[in-house]
Amino acid sequence: METRKPEEIVWREDLYPRLKPDAGKIQSYADDLAVLPPIEVNQDNVLIDGYHRWRAHQMAGAESLCVTVTPTASEAELLMLAVSRNATHGLQLSTEDKRRYALRWWNVLPEAQICATLSITDRTFRRWTKGKREQQEADLTADIRARWLRCESPETIAAATGLEPRTLERRIAEIRQNGQMTDLTLFRDFSPELYNIWSFSKATNTVRHFGNVPPEILDNLLYYYTQPFDVVFDPFAGGGMTIDVCQQRQRRYYVSDLTPTPARIPEIRQWDIAQGLPEDLPVPDLVFLDPPYWRQAAGQYSDQPNDLANVSLEVFLKTIGDIAKAVKRKWGASRPHARLALLMGMLKTEGAMVDLPWLCYTEIARYLHLEMRYQVPYSTQVHGGQFVQRAKDHRECLYLFRDLLVFKRDTEKGL
Numbered sequence: 001m002e003t004r005k006p007e008e009i010v011w012r013e014d015l016y017p018r019l020k021p022d023a024g025k026i027q028s029y030a031d032d033l034a035v036l037p038p039i040e041v042n043q044d045n046v047l048i049d050g051y052h053r054w055r056a057h058q059m060a061g062a063e064s065l066c067v068t069v070t071p072t073a074s075e076a077e078l079l080m081l082a083v084s085r086n087a088t089h090g091l092q093l094s095t096e097d098k099r100r101y102a103l104r105w106w107n108v109l110p111e112a113q114i115c116a117t118l119s120i121t122d123r124t125f126r127r128w129t130k131g132k133r134e135q136q137e138a139d140l141t142a143d144i145r146a147r148w149l150r151c152e153s154p155e156t157i158a159a160a161t162g163l164e165p166r167t168l169e170r171r172i173a174e175i176r177q178n179g180q181m182t183d184l185t186l187f188r189d190f191s192p193e194l195y196n197i198w199s200f201s202k203a204t205n206t207v208r209h210f211g212n213v214p215p216e217i218l219d220n221l222l223y224y225y226t227q228p229f230d231v232v233f234d235p236f237a238g239g240g241m242t243i244d245v246c247q248q249r250q251r252r253y254y255v256s257d258l259t260p261t262p263a264r265i266p267e268i269r270q271w272d273i274a275q276g277l278p279e280d281l282p283v284p285d286l287v288f289l290d291p292p293y294w295r296q297a298a299g300q301y302s303d304q305p306n307d308l309a310n311v312s313l314e315v316f317l318k319t320i321g322d323i324a325k326a327v328k329r330k331w332g333a334s335r336p337h338a339r340l341a342l343l344m345g346m347l348k349t350e351g352a353m354v355d356l357p358w359l360c361y362t363e364i365a366r367y368l369h370l371e372m373r374y375q376v377p378y379s380t381q382v383h384g385g386q387f388v389q390r391a392k393d394h395r396e397c398l399y400l401f402r403d404l405l406v407f408k409r410d411t412e413k414g415l
């Protein structure tokens with residue numbers, strides 16, 4: 001048995017629902033402290049049982065009182081102990097009190113213990129907690145869906161959600177089935193570009209980044225070249241525009257970058273694409289390449305020597321070709337519908353133009369077949385006032401568009 005000073009005891013009103021202090025009882029206890037049993041507290045001296053005995057010691061000016069200490073591991077456990085110990089004193093809990101406690105303890109304490117403490121049937125408990133269970137179910141579905149969309153492996157999702165592999169498989173199949181039906185709805189208000197000049201005003205995705213491109217580019221690519229839940233691979237994720245659009249359009253996405261934007265870690269995996277395709281990449285249905293336009297972005301994304309903005313032109317072009325080669329191998333014979341799209345702009349250095357789209361085309365065309373070429377003008381805002389004035393002064397025309405090249409496997413030629 002331990003002792004405490006009365007002032008060390010912590011009284012919490014919220015633990016004593018409907019307690020009605022009995023002044024007569026306190027007085028009679030104060031007259032005969034010696035016969036009183038110890039009060040019960042937890043390890044933090046929070047009073048669990050013995051309100052009138054504690055108050056009697058205060059009233060009598062006692063220096064200490066005897067306590068038994070019952071350790072509690074959680075707020076819910078503390079509350080349950082206080083409620084059950086005091087069930088015999090004070091007023092009975094109202095139905096509303098019981099309902100409130102049932103909701104507080106749901107999923108924290110065992111159902112049988114809750115029912116016994118509150119003297120309610122399991123049917124009543126299930127009725128009261130129906131909304132909570134439905135919400136839990138909806139949260140779980142949303143969690144599985146979000147993880148599956150960002151291409152987490154089934155093993156990772158099972159570990160995170162605590163689901164058996166077969167249950168997880170079934171739930172993913174349900175998500176897929178429901179999603180198939182909503183694809184038309186998702187694109188209902190979407191006006192695709194009908195011609196191959198895709199002109200959009202400015203980049204508007206959630207995270208600002210030097211290389212932000214307008215989300216409409218990916219939106220149109222998804223519209224033309226993918227089905228619901230297809231896997232989109234973007235190894236130059238930048239500010240994460242691909243994530244935003246894929247989430248909105250119900251496509252799965254695997255996004256990585258040499259230097260992931262801090263705001264989107266861990267959504268964007270850290271990966272140097274010059275090392276080859278990431279090992280855990282699922283077979284992609286659409287590969288979207290938006291690399292730096294070589295030296296145009298030198299030092300803009302990072303100072304790393306393997307940043308494609310900082311390498312030599314030979315290494316830059318070889319890397320683009322190697323990606324196409326690795327993607328083609330990854331597709332194998334299984335993805336006749338799959339596409340690789342490259343966004344690339346020309347580069348002006350010391351008066352000469354480097355035709356990067358053309359140079360990249362020749363690298364990729366060694367492995368894949370060009371299916372379509374789009375022109376994607378920049379917003380005129382890319383040219384600041386000074387540049388515009390300089391161009392006028394020197395009678396120079398300003399360069400305004402990028403190429404979006406879409407490739408596929410050439411099944412006919414067996415390429």
Ligand SMILES: C[S@@+](CC[C@H](N)C(=O)[O-])C[C@H]1O[C@@H](n2cnc3c(N)ncnc32)[C@H](O)[C@@H]1O
Nearest residue numbers: 211212213236238239241258272273301307308
């Ligand atoms: C034009 S930005 C991509 C912008 C992105 N599409 C967006 O809208 O936010 C090019 C990206 O390529 C990344 N990058 C450069 N070299 C890389 C490499 N070797 N491996 C992977 N990513 C690289 C840069 O860090 C940069 O984020």
